[in-house]
Amino acid sequence: MVTLQTLLGIELPIIQAPMAGVQDSRLAVAVSNAGGLGSLPCAMLSPSAMRTELAHIVAHTTRPYNVNFFCHTPPTPNAQREAEWRAMLAPYYRELELDLAAIPSGILRAPFGTDAADVLDDFKPAVVSFHFGLPSPELLARVRAGGSKIFSSATTVDEARWLEAHGVDAIIAQGLEAGGHRGMFLSDDLSTQIGTFALLPQIVQAVALPVVAAGGIVDPRGVAAAMALGAAGVQVGTAYLLCPEATTSPVHRAALSSEAARHTAVTNLFSGRPARGVVNRLMRELGPLSTAIPDFPLAASALAPLRAKAESQGRSDFSPLWSGQNASGCREMPAADLTRELARIHDSGASASRA
Numbered sequence: 001m002v003t004l005q006t007l008l009g010i011e012l013p014i015i016q017a018p019m020a021g022v023q024d025s026r027l028a029v030a031v032s033n034a035g036g037l038g039s040l041p042c043a044m045l046s047p048s049a050m051r052t053e054l055a056h057i058v059a060h061t062t063r064p065y066n067v068n069f070f071c072h073t074p075p076t077p078n079a080q081r082e083a084e085w086r087a088m089l090a091p092y093y094r095e096l097e098l099d100l101a102a103i104p105s106g107i108l109r110a111p112f113g114t115d116a117a118d119v120l121d122d123f124k125p126a127v128v129s130f131h132f133g134l135p136s137p138e139l140l141a142r143v144r145a146g147g148s149k150i151f152s153s154a155t156t157v158d159e160a161r162w163l164e165a166h167g168v169d170a171i172i173a174q175g176l177e178a179g180g181h182r183g184m185f186l187s188d189d190l191s192t193q194i195g196t197f198a199l200l201p202q203i204v205q206a207v208a209l210p211v212v213a214a215g216g217i218v219d220p221r222g223v224a225a226a227m228a229l230g231a232a233g234v235q236v237g238t239a240y241l242l243c244p245e246a247t248t249s250p251v252h253r254a255a256l257s258s259e260a261a262r263h264t265a266v267t268n269l270f271s272g273r274p275a276r277g278v279v280n281r282l283m284r285e286l287g288p289l290s291t292a293i294p295d296f297p298l299a300a301s302a303l304a305p306l307r308a309k310a311e312s313q314g315r316s317d318f319s320p321l322w323s324g325q326n327a328s329g330c331r332e333m334p335a336a337d338l339t340r341e342l343a344r345i346h347d348s349g350a351s352a353s354r355a
């Protein structure tokens, strides 16, 4: 069976999940230098910021790394939906003494485009991974021509087959336990979404590509279980969120370290697309799911002032507290140690079965 080690020439079958908004190149460097595959999320980076982060990576590691992008269709602004959303948020603006008319414009997340492809040409990372499908065939051909292996997330067997037909090198099977945005792209029906250990073996059976398991994996036994079900490796996100190299905010760290982290839900309130996070006030009072909000990623703009003001008061009421269903693996430990700990698979798998 092809493993991530044979596919990429890395030591450990561990990908540190790209996590936009909570990490930069420091986490990626630490994981790659430990023998896993570190990832740089670029969904919220300008091309020049991307260039700075990539320069930091190549200055601090010679090992393979992954660069990650979203490939959603850019939204068409809809004035009525925006007005409805602002009306829903108006009581919170009053409570926090903020001005609804002063919402900053600008889109907080851009899909992969030619600007980003230009930057990649100068760095040629070992892996480029995509969330929400794939970019246009022309852009994909450019990435491939640079020699990068192409990974993308599938949340259903249909998406895995689609990605295989479109020429990816590996599939990330993202189960419903996973923190952050659902990578779903062929359907927006949440009832199609299933758990990691139901999804993984079905995708392994349906495609001839290496499959990476993502969602709810936080310790060596979880890694061993995924490998036993045919995974070529695992992609772990939530467990890295308390590492000192992550830029996770204080309110997010506090939520992950508390009992509150046992209750997560899939919500579309923070961006317009479904994503899993710790249940907080906004999710309890307006959702967690709503049909009345602007399309991804426009919903985030009107929340930004609320989030900033509340966070300055130490409150997480309006912040996306992205987390998978299993935050029990979040520990304040260096990312290199966590990576090596996760990869104690064969040892712990063998001793667990002997016990």
Ligand SMILES: Cc1cc2nc3c(=O)[nH]c(=O)nc-3n(C[C@H](O)[C@H](O)[C@H](O)COP(=O)(O)O)c2cc1C
Pocket (backbone or CB within 6 Å): 017, 018, 019, 020, 022, 041, 042, 043, 068, 069, 130, 131, 153, 174, 177, 178, 179, 180, 181, 214, 215, 216, 217, 235, 236, 237, 238, 239, 322, 323, 324, 325, 326
């Ligand atoms: C805080 C956070 C941010 C995320 N951002 C991204 C992202 O930018 N790109 C992406 O492909 N996946 C993103 N994800 C999803 C991860 O790639 C992965 O599917 C997930 O973390 C795996 O589940 P786990 O969190 O239970 O380990 C994010 C996840 C989290 C927790």
